[in-house]
Amino acid sequence: MKIAIVRLSALGDIIQSAIVLQFIKKFRQDIEIHWFIDERFKEILENHPHIDKLYALPLKNKKFFSSLKIAFEARKNHYDFVLDLQGLIKSALVSRILSLNNFGFDKDSLKESFAHNFYNQKLSIDYAENVFVRYLALAAFMLNAPFEPKDIYFKQPIFKADEELKNSLKQRFNLGEKNILIHVGSSVQNKIYPMTKLAILCKLLLHYDERLKIYLTWGNEKEKILAKRVLSLSKIDKENLVLLDKLSLKELIALTQLSSLVIGNDSGPTHLAFAMNKPSITIFGATPHYRNAFVTDINKTISIHKKIANVKHIDKSDFCIRNIDEEDIFSLAKDLLDER
Structure with missing residues (x-):
């Protein structure tokens, strides 16, 4: 067939x-x-x-x-x-x-x-x-x-990282024992969590566990500017908070495999974490979390639980994602890291 x-x-x-x-x-x-x-x-x-x-x-x-x-x-x-x-x-x-x-x-x-x-x-x-x-x-x-639908809970990783590439990235980015990927961008403006709040989240995470290393990823020049802003606002040692070079999709797969946790907006990189059975937190605003993500013991979503009136036509002027408290994301992240 x-x-x-x-x-x-x-x-x-x-x-x-x-x-x-x-x-x-x-x-x-x-x-x-x-x-x-x-x-x-x-x-x-x-x-x-x-x-x-x-x-x-x-x-x-x-x-x-x-x-x-x-x-x-x-x-x-x-x-x-x-x-x-x-x-x-x-x-x-x-x-x-x-x-x-x-x-x-x-x-x-x-x-x-x-x-x-x-x-x-x-x-x-x-x-x-x-x-x-x-x-x-x-x-x-x-x-x-x-x-x-329960069959989804038993899926195998959908993508597999290249072992040689993983080893190369470990050396290239000096990966630590516990690595967190934070994806700053999205293709739609109102799906992007504020950089000021991401900077605070980074501070909370690094204060919680000094062994953590946080890596900021981006997909285009606009997102790179956002990632630089997080770096600037956080005022954290660059050894612990790292702005990555632009990754190829194969590199993104490999780095996701090497991460303890992936945090980001409703976009490809956080969906990749779910696909690879890696712990993740996806931040939702005006897009429906119940539709666009599948929650498991290690894959969490966070939103303000706003009722989306028409999922076929999302209101792109709705920036309710800005109302999500970074402390709540930190609490989820802490639980997932502790389980690891």
Whole structure:
């Protein structure tokens, strides 16, 4: 059996969607899996043991005709099933090109409801349902396989770090016995926790345990400025609070594996920690924590528990994330570190 998965973007969503890979392989080891991804994010899935072929579409540079050409060429693979985990018009169109036997969510279960017109088989599930439950429910629907949400608690790490790269990073960044990664940014402004509060959080953590080393990570120049601000505001010895160079996605995987705890906003790096079964705290504001993260004994969320009226249309002018007390994050972090 040969199937294609369409999940083009963005980084955090791709990381979360990858949970279906081990579920599919557990159902049938002989299933051949091809994944279609935006070229910008291909590194996160390159050489993944459960992916037999990765198709990178050059969507970043708006090379739509080139992307369509790749999809039409891939159609010759004669897929038994195509699974669209993105649920947007562009991903639905790609899935339709790949095969007429494609699976997606129905009209009421999508943000871009028109996308349902491109699917042959459609699953009805609340759009507000947890994303991991949605992805696995759609995969189970495609395979006619049993699935219970509790299965998520027993997942294996979705990504594995390269051992040689891990050793290189240990030396390069002089990693300590207990390492905390703090991701300062997000692609959406109102998902970013204030730098003043992050600086205080860093002080609290280092005062609590002098063996800790905190590493600040960033993904673009704007986020680098934010990370520098945390460093400046904290007035902490640079031996204990380190501003990292820009990491590749492979390096981010390796450094996540080497960390005792990952703290950050509702974004790719904290989702990666969950994917790798590493302790994490994800800070939520105007986005629904119950939908965008899965809470376990080691993966926690923190928010002001604001009721999100419409999860399909998040209010980007809502900066309620600023109301979260850094002391509450510290309390969660302390509990997770003590358990370690």
